[in-house]
Amino acid sequence: MDEAKKIHNICIYGTGGIGGYFGAKIAHTCNHDQTLAYDCFFVARGDHLQAIRQKGITLISEEKTITGVPAAATDHMDDLPDPDLIFVCVKSYDLDGAVKAIVPKIHENTIILPLLNGADIYERIRKNVATGVILPACVYVGTHIQGPGVIFQSGGDGKILFGADPKYESFDPQPVTDFFDAMQINYQWRTDPYPDIWSKYLFIAAFALATVFFNKTIGEVAADPKATQTAREIMKEIQAIATAKGVELPEHIITKQLAMAAQFPYDTKTSYQRDVASKGRVNEGDLYGGTILRQGAELGVSTPVTRSVYSAIQDRLSAK
Structure with missing residues (x-):
């Protein structure tokens, strides 16, 4: 060598x-x-x-x-x-x-x-x-x-x-x-690492936004039908962005990623959730909500659920 x-x-x-x-x-x-x-x-x-x-x-x-x-x-x-x-x-x-x-x-x-x-x-x-x-x-x-x-x-x-x-x-x-x-x-x-990278992002972005929006741990989101459905819809929007970028995600990726959440310890919090809970601390909201909205706009992919969830989070944080 x-x-x-x-x-x-x-x-x-x-x-x-x-x-x-x-x-x-x-x-x-x-x-x-x-x-x-x-x-x-x-x-x-x-x-x-x-x-x-x-x-x-x-x-x-x-x-x-x-x-x-x-x-x-x-x-x-x-x-x-x-x-x-x-x-x-x-x-x-x-x-x-x-x-x-x-x-x-x-x-x-x-x-x-x-x-x-x-x-x-x-x-x-x-x-x-x-x-x-x-x-x-x-x-x-x-x-x-x-x-x-x-x-x-x-x-x-x-x-x-x-x-x-x-x-x-x-x-x-x-x-x-x-x-x-x-x-x-x-x-x-x-x-080609990008299917893995986007699969990971699909999971962490959806659960980051859902855990903060619902104020629940990963386990609590996975156990709550309404919270799980919100995470699912965000995942669909991310998958559409990945597809528009030419990244082919694995078959049934959303079902698999939702199932993976149940494997985490019930009280696991996302890093975004921990940052939001720490008063005055910078958080990763833009990495998730901001990125999805920007890339969706650039690629012509509709992202209404992410927009609604992220806007509500930002409004809540601004009011503190």
């Missing part, structure tokens, strides 16, 4: 629920296997960063509890060596700032793996990143920060589904898959 294309330095940019989950697994593995030629670095902030610097990051799951200590943790990319692989794990509203921070560290062989909710994340990053390889991806895992330096996994198998950069379709994923194998990270390489 070309030495320039090997992975040595890994950066987890954003060590919240998703970044902390993978960061803990990677750092823990590297801490306990000195034969691995990888160095893992974290970009975090606030009390979470201070806790990680003092005692590493802890991941609590039903399976086990592990702690990993990164090679370094900081709130400035300038403090770190140029990474070969960057996990971008911020919320959608922090994506532009994250991209601005990592751009000076990107070279032609840098691999960027975005693991955040959204169906147009690749396009948003590529708009501002001229070089490097960006691998469109999605991940199924339910996690959140339980406290400074502590991540709690509430569901999902942590599988990363990713595929080729449309700009570099001949990209060889072996350095990444070798790394994932060494870290025992669950993954699957897709020739």
